[in-house]
Amino acid sequence: MNASLAPPGLWADACAAAALLAVDxxxxxxxxxxxxxGPVRECWLEYLDEAFGPSLPRRRVPAGVTDDRLLGGLDxxxxxxxxxxxxxxxxxxxxxxxxxxxxTAERASRSAIAQVCAALDTGEVILERDGLTDRHPxxxxxxxxxxxxxxxxxxxxxxxxxxxxxxxLDALSVRDLDALGPDSxxxxxxxxxxxxxxxxxxxxxxxxxxxVRLGIDSLRMPAFALRAARAAAAxxxxxxxxxxxxxxxxxxxxxxxARVLEAAATEQPPPSPPESRPEESSGEEPNGDQQxxxxxxxxxxxxxxxxxxxxxxxxxxxxxxxxxxxGRGEGGQASRVRGRPAGVRAGRAERGARxxxxxxxxxxxxxxPLRRPAGVQRVYVQPEDCRIxxxxxxxxxxxxxxxxxxxxxxxxxxxxxxxxxEMLLAECYVRRDQxxxxxxxxxxxxxxxxxxxxxxxxxxxxxxxxxxGGTPLAAGLDAARELALSLARRGGRPLLVVLTDGxxxxxxxxxxxxxxxxxxxxxxxxxxxxxxxxxxxxxxxxRPQAFSIELAAAMGVAAxxxxxxxxxxxxxxxxxxxx
Amino acid sequence: MSVAxxxxxxxxxxxxxxxxxxxxxxxxxxxxxxxxxxGTGKSTAVRALAALxxxxxxxxxxxxxxxxxxxxxLCAECRRRLQGGLRLRARQVPVPVVDLPLGATEDxxxxxxxxxxxxxxxxxxxxxxxxxRANRGxxxxxxVNLLEDHLVDLLLDVAASGENVVEREGLSVRHPARFxxxxxxxxxxxxxxxxxxxxxxxxxxxxxxxxxxxxVEVIRRRDAFERDPRSFVARWEAxxxxxxxxxxxxxxxxxxxxxxxxxxxxxxxxxxALGTDGLRGELTLIRAARALACLEGSRRIKPEHLQRxxxxxxxxxxxxxxxxxxxxxxxxxxALAELFGP
Numbered sequence: 001m002n003a004s005l006a007p008p009g010l011w012a013d014a015c016a017a018a019a020l021l022a023v024d025x026x027x028x029x030x031x032x033x034x035x036x037x038g039p040v041r042e043c044w045l046e047y048l049d050e051a052f053g054p055s056l057p058r059r060r061v062p063a064g065v066t067d068d069r070l071l072g073g074l075d076x077x078x079x080x081x082x083x084x085x086x087x088x089x090x091x092x093x094x095x096x097x098x099x100x101x102x103x104t105a106e107r108a109s110r111s112a113i114a115q116v117c118a119a120l121d122t123g124e125v126i127l128e129r130d131g132l133t134d135r136h137p138x139x140x141x142x143x144x145x146x147x148x149x150x151x152x153x154x155x156x157x158x159x160x161x162x163x164x165x166x167x168x169l170d171a172l173s174v175r176d177l178d179a180l181g182p183d184s185x186x187x188x189x190x191x192x193x194x195x196x197x198x199x200x201x202x203x204x205x206x207x208x209x210x211x212v213r214l215g216i217d218s219l220r221m222p223a224f225a226l227r228a229a230r231a232a233a234a235x236x237x238x239x240x241x242x243x244x245x246x247x248x249x250x251x252x253x254x255x256x257x258a259r260v261l262e263a264a265a266t267e268q269p270p271p272s273p274p275e276s277r278p279e280e281s282s283g284e285e286p287n288g289d290q291q292x293x294x295x296x297x298x299x300x301x302x303x304x305x306x307x308x309x310x311x312x313x314x315x316x317x318x319x320x321x322x323x324x325x326x327g328r329g330e331g332g333q334a335s336r337v338r339g340r341p342a343g344v345r346a347g348r349a350e351r352g353a354r355x356x357x358x359x360x361x362x363x364x365x366x367x368x369p370l371r372r373p374a375g376v377q378r379v380y381v382q383p384e385d386c387r388i389x390x391x392x393x394x395x396x397x398x399x400x401x402x403x404x405x406x407x408x409x410x411x412x413x414x415x416x417x418x419x420x421x422e423m424l425l426a427e428c429y430v431r432r433d434q435x436x437x438x439x440x441x442x443x444x445x446x447x448x449x450x451x452x453x454x455x456x457x458x459x460x461x462x463x464x465x466x467x468x469g470g471t472p473l474a475a476g477l478d479a480a481r482e483l484a485l486s487l488a489r490r491g492g493r494p495l496l497v498v499l500t501d502g503x504x505x506x507x508x509x510x511x512x513x514x515x516x517x518x519x520x521x522x523x524x525x526x527x528x529x530x531x532x533x534x535x536x537x538x539x540x541x542x543r544p545q546a547f548s549i550e551l552a553a554a555m556g557v558a559a560x561x562x563x564x565x566x567x568x569x570x571x572x573x574x575x576x577x578x579x
Numbered sequence: 580m581s582v583a584x585x586x587x588x589x590x591x592x593x594x595x596x597x598x599x600x601x602x603x604x605x606x607x608x609x610x611x612x613x614x615x616x617x618g619t620g621k622s623t624a625v626r627a628l629a630a631l632x633x634x635x636x637x638x639x640x641x642x643x644x645x646x647x648x649x650x651x652x653l654c655a656e657c658r659r660r661l662q663g664g665l666r667l668r669a670r671q672v673p674v675p676v677v678d679l680p681l682g683a684t685e686d687x688x689x690x691x692x693x694x695x696x697x698x699x700x701x702x703x704x705x706x707x708x709x710x711x712r713a714n715r716g717x718x719x720x721x722x723v724n725l726l727e728d729h730l731v732d733l734l735l736d737v738a739a740s741g742e743n744v745v746e747r748e749g750l751s752v753r754h755p756a757r758f759x760x761x762x763x764x765x766x767x768x769x770x771x772x773x774x775x776x777x778x779x780x781x782x783x784x785x786x787x788x789x790x791x792x793x794x795v796e797v798i799r800r801r802d803a804f805e806r807d808p809r810s811f812v813a814r815w816e817a818x819x820x821x822x823x824x825x826x827x828x829x830x831x832x833x834x835x836x837x838x839x840x841x842x843x844x845x846x847x848x849x850x851x852a853l854g855t856d857g858l859r860g861e862l863t864l865i866r867a868a869r870a871l872a873c874l875e876g877s878r879r880i881k882p883e884h885l886q887r888x889x890x891x892x893x894x895x896x897x898x899x900x901x902x903x904x905x906x907x908x909x910x911x912x913x914a915l916a917e918l919f920g921p
Contacts, residue, residue, distance in 0.1 A: 027805065114681040114722060121622060126680050158765075195806070208795045217616060217787045222798050357692055453724075456766050 011172055014044055015181035017165040017252050020231040021141060022051035023190045027227035028164035029120055030142030032105070032155050035169035037147060043177055044169060048099075048143070053184045057098035059091045059140075061116075063107050070115050072127055072136070074355070087127075092119045093136035105144035106153045107490075113156045116142060120162045164224035166256035182235060190234040197230045199241040210250055215259035225253040359387035397493045398434040398451045399424065402480045403462075404500035404540065405441040406471035414467040416540065424497060425458055434492075436483060437461055440476030442469030443506065447479060451487065470512070473504035473551075474520035477528060484533050496528065496535030496557070502548035503541070518547065525554035536560060582808040586627035587818035589620060590797045591788050597871070598781045598891050599628050600822075602759050604829045605870040608863060609780030610738075610760035612723070612771075612895070619785045620797075621763040625719050629676035633823050635715065636669045642707050643714045643754050644672060654754045675716030677709050677758075681725060688730060689737075689745050690752070705752045710743045713758040723762035724771045731775050734760070738778050780863045781888075782895035784908065829873035836869050842880050845918070849889060852914045855896045864892040886919055 021028050035041040049058075061070065068074075072090030091100070092115065102108060102116065119125055123139040142163055146155045160166065182190075204226060211222045225246075232245035364385040371380035401421050405414060425435055435458050437449035449461045477498070484494035504517035508524070528535070535557040539548040552559030589596060598611045613621045637644040643654045647669040650661070657667060679688065690708035709718070718734075720726060726734075737743050743756040760779060764771060776782070788794055804811045838846075843865065850861045865880075867888040872880045890911045897910060 110725065111681060114725060118680060118721070126678060204798060205791070205795050208798060209791055212789075212791060212794070219619070219787060219794060219797050219801075222794065223801055226798060226802060454766060 010169075011176050011178065012181075013248075013252060014167045014169060014172075015047060015179075016232075016248060017167050018044065018048040019051050019181040019187060019235060020228050020252070021048070021165065022053075022184075022187045023231040023234055024194060024227055025052075025141040026139060028141075028224060028231070030100075030144065030163040031165040031167055032144045032146055032160050032163055033167050033169065034146040034148065034154075035167075035172075036149075039174050040169050040172045040177065041145070043174075044167075045143075047180045051181065051184055051187050052099060052141075053188070057095055057140075058101065059095040059098070060101045060103060061091050061108075061112070063104040064109075065091070065112055067111060067115065070112060071125055072134070087134055089136060090125065090127075092116070092125045092138040092140070095140040096137050098140055100140040100142050102142065102144045104147050105155045105159070106146045106148040108156070110156070113159050117158055117162055161218060161220060164228060165252050168256065186235065190231070190237075193237070193239075194231060194234040197233045197239060197241065199226060199230055199233075203229070203241055203246055206246065207250070211254060214254050214257070216254060216257050221253055221257060225249040228253055356387045356389045360385050363387055396434055397495055398436055398487050399495045399497055400436045400438060400451075400480055400483055400487075402438045402440070402445075402476050402496060402498040402500075403465065404471060404473070404476065404498075405439045405465055405467045405469075406501075406503075407441075407468045414540075418462055418465070421462060421497075421499065422459065425455055425462075433495075437465075438476060438479050438483065439465050440472050440479070441467065442472070443475075444472055445475040445479035447483065451483075451492075470506040471500070471504045471517070472506035472508075473500060473502075473517065474508040474524045475506070476500075477521065477524035477555075478508070481524070481528050481531060481533075484528075485531060488531075488533075494533055496533050496555075497538065498535065498555075499538045499540050500548070500551075501541035502539055502545035502551060521551060522554050525551050529554060529556035582812055583626045583630040584623050584801075584804055585812055585815035585819050586624070586631040587822050588800055588804070588811075588815045589624055589627065590800060591793050592620060592624065592785055594783045594891065595621070595624055595785050597887075598783045599624060599761070600826065600874060601867050601870040601888070602761070602781065603628065603632060603826055604874055605833060605866055606757070606759045608759075608866050608870065609778065610762070612776065612779035612782045613761070613763040613785060614766055614782065615763070615785030616765065616787050619787055621785060622721050625676070625717075625721075625761050625763065629674070629717070631819060631822055631826075632674040632676070633827050634671045634673050637672045637715070639668045639670050641667075643711050643756075644675065644716075645755070646715060652755055652757070675712055675714070677713040677716065677718050679709055679718055679720045679726075681722060683709065683730070685730060685733065686747075689733065689743055689747075691745075691747065692750060703749060705745065705750050707754065710737055710756040710758070711754055714754075714756050716758055717761055718758045719761045719763075721763050722765075723775070724764040724766070728772075731772060735774055735778060776895050777859070779895065781867060781891040783891050784894075825874060828876070829870065832873040832876075833870065836873060836880065838865055838869060838880050842868070842882070842885060845882055845885055849885070849914060849918055850893070852918065853893060853897055853910065855893055860893050860896040864889060867892050882919065886915055889915055 017031055021031055033041065033044065035044075068090070070090050070092055072088055072093060075086045075088035078086035078088075100116070115125075119138045119140075120142065123137060125136045125138040127134040127136070142159075144155050144159060144163065146153075148154050154160070207225045207229070208222045211225070216222075226249070229241045229245040229249035232248050233239075233241045236242075236245065238245070360381060361379065364379060364381045367382075367385075368380060371382075401424070403418075403421060421437075434451040434453050435449070435455070436447070436451040437458060438445055439448050440446070448465065449458055452458065480496055480498070484496060487494045503514075504521045505512060505514050507513060507516040508520040535555060537548060537552040537555065537557055537559045539545055539559055541548065549559050586596070595611075595613055595615075598613075602608050602611050613624075615621050636647060638647050638653075638657055641654065641657055645653045645657045645667075647667045653661065661667060686708070688709050690706055690711055693702075693704040693706040720734075737756050738758075738760055741755065741757040743754055745752040762771075762775075762779065788797065800811075846861050846864050846868075850864070855861070864885065868880050868884040871884045871888055875884075877884070890908060894908050894911050
């Protein structure tokens with residue numbers, strides 16, 4: 001490896017963020033640290049530790065933390081021994097006044113994130129569990145360690161929104177690390193100075209205006225920037241915020257969140273292949289010059305699809321194959337604490353299990369005469385009496401729509417395909433499923449919409465989907481497989497809905513050529529089958545394609561031709577093209 | 580206990596503030612749902628409302644905070660006391676604003692067996708939950724769209740009947756649970772079940788203000804509050820007291836104000852033009868307009884009151900394609916323009 005690729009000043013900024021956080025932990029709330037575990041992150045965390053000083057509590061929250069550990073709950077052994085409810089504090093309240101480290105925060109459960117956010121908002125934990133009510137102060141500085149590799153894996157936006165800084169250390173190597181920030185003595189002096197630091201009114205306006213210009217909507221960000229600027233002034237020994245402090249605050253708080261810069265970049269002419277290959281223009285696209293077709297955004301139109309398709313799919317009546325690789329049990333996933341109660345069983349009352357008190361007491365009742373000394377009123381409960389409630393959690397189904405947005409499909413029936421997806425989305429809405437959207441066109445596939453329950457977003461994504469370019473079917477199927485596998489790993493149940501006209505012409509490596517593309521697509525389809533996902537292939541070609549049926553067979557799913565809609569539908573397709 | 584940001588110090592967000600005040604004047608309207616982006620002060624407004632509300636009279640040591648004046652809505656215990664010839668003594672208590680935290684378990688929401696008494700004495704006793712505490716007050720659910728489905732079912736049932744029926748762990752208890760449901764959520768993070776949405780009387784949408792001056796003012800007040808909460812609250816005390824008097828005066832006026840025939844017709848026309856399902860929309864619209872008229876000290880309900888409450892009362896009741904984006908607000912506006920003229 002040669003010289004480092006990291007932009008200069010990255011490490012200094014990361015250290016500055018840590019120091020500012022230590023100066024005003026309450027106002028700035030915390031930081032998201034995006035970095036793989038390694039010496040760089042260790043070094044940064046050590047510095048953070050040092051800046052915060054030695055006397056504060058530090059708690060580490062593991063990825064799979066349960067609600068009772070996070071919030072606190074019934075301390076069972078102590079409760080049984082004392083004969084009255086004894087409460088155990090959770091990590092949130094134990095970390096009060098100190099640091100709360102969230103390990104692998106990008107994989108934290110939604111409920112864990114919500115709990116941390118609630119604690120950040122209110123500064124306390126309100127406990128309503130296990131028959132106990134309590135509130136504890138819980139104001140800690142949150143360090144969310146984000147080890148995500150790609151863009152899909154990120155800390156939940158609701159948490160990132162509540163923390164002032166986003167620090168990305170991934171570009172740094174050990175050689176880039178030089179001087180650290182100020183030490184804890186300087187930080188302490190700055191903490192004392194902080195309450196008296198003021199900020200001129202026009203500086204505040206400047207921060208607000210800057211946020212608007214960078215496309216940052218949330219009002220939390222200018223508020224954070226103001227506090228960061230003030231902390232920076234305190235660190236530098238100033239009584240009034242100077243421009244250097246503003247610049248640092250803008251860089252640290254707004255920099256990683258700026259959106260307008262990105263948008264401006266994408267507005268530039270896309271790097272579409274100007275080297276229009278002559279051999280392709282002849283028979284490839286029915287319309288000779290494809291320039292006006294490129295990136296055409298079509299509106300979704302109503303499509304004639306039989307209703308209840310996804311339901312049928314889920315029940316398995318559309319399944320083409322008779323056998324599948326691995327049994328997966330019933331639709332539910334056994335969980336220890338979440339979901340609907342589903343019966344009671346004998347078991348140890350260990351962490352995470354929920355005790356069924358009545359059954360426990362009932363189990364203990366017959367033994368009382370033996371256990372109880374004469375003249376004592378107490379109930380004697382022993383560990384073997386414990387009964388715990390079993391829960392069954394619905395494993396969330398995610399419908400992954402894989403949409404062919406290539407030029408050929410756009411010409412034919414992308415608008416109808418969109419309509420079909422919208423109809424299927426409506427079905428998902430009724431069933432409270434998650435949806436994800438992958439589109440493939442030109443050179444590759446793109447995850448347009450990571451799994452979400454928000455149909456508003458799904459619809460927005462879909463209507464903005466442009467059509468045009470080649471048909472990299474293999475890439476689309478591969479992307480779908482990757483997403484489906486990652487969902488399955490998290491206990492979800494993926495359903496694949498592939499909409500294509502079955503005319504692949506871009507191979508997996510991006511090269512042109514129908515035959516290679518078809519062979520790659522079939523190989524990808526077989527890989528899907530091997531993974532054992534349920535799905536459906538909708539053929540959007542005007543006439544059903546033999547290849548689509550072959551492809552569906554390779555995937556092990558049913559193929560369904562998108563029925564030709566009536567004259568009204570067709571005229572609207574034409575209208576969409578004309579407009 | 581932390582200090583709440585004063586209600587009257589919230590910059591802008593007039594629709595949300597008005598909806599909350601209207602719901603405070605007439606709890607029968609059926610709650611408020613606040614949809615909005617992150618960082619728009621949804622939770623701040625609801626928590627501020629708690630500090631604003633004037634205290635109410637409740638029966639002493641009643642676990643459900645029964646109203647001594649409303650004999651028909653008493654809990655079983657109070658009724659027994661009354662029938663036994665005892666007088667119900669009342670005292671002033673703050674209106675409960677109960678947070679339903681995410682991750683709350685079902686037993687804490689509906690109430691459950693009293694753990695301590697069960698363990699110490701082997702006794703079966705009921706310990707009331709959050710629904711009992713929220714009786715006659717507000718139940719606030721932040722991120723209501725992330726609430727677990729079985730809890731939503733349970734809330735729907737209680738909100739519809741005004742009564743919490745507990746049949747679990749060998750207990751059989753029922754107690755009054757009339758509360759104003761206030762929910763907030765970000766539609767980007769998940770849809771709300773239509774059944775639950777329908778339970779909310781008013782639905783408002785909040786947006787990040789896009790004028791620079793407003794944004795600067797928000798940051799300025801927020802910052803002043805965070806740096807010194809107590810003196811900030813003291814500075815706004817006069818405004819808060821005025822707002823409180825306004826709510827009290829409106830509540831006194833409320834039972835005497837009847838809608839005129841032409842107002843009823845206008846409301847019906849509006850609902851017909853929009854094709855809202857059922858009569859709930861119409862009823863809510865009239866009640867909300869009446870509460871607004873009372874808040875503003877008007878002697879009768881005017882078309883203008885109807886017009887101002889119509890978006891909040893109707894936008895979530897239009898029969899719609901679940902995928903139709905924000906079309907409903909626009910549709911209400913359009914129908915209003917047609918009916919009332921530009």
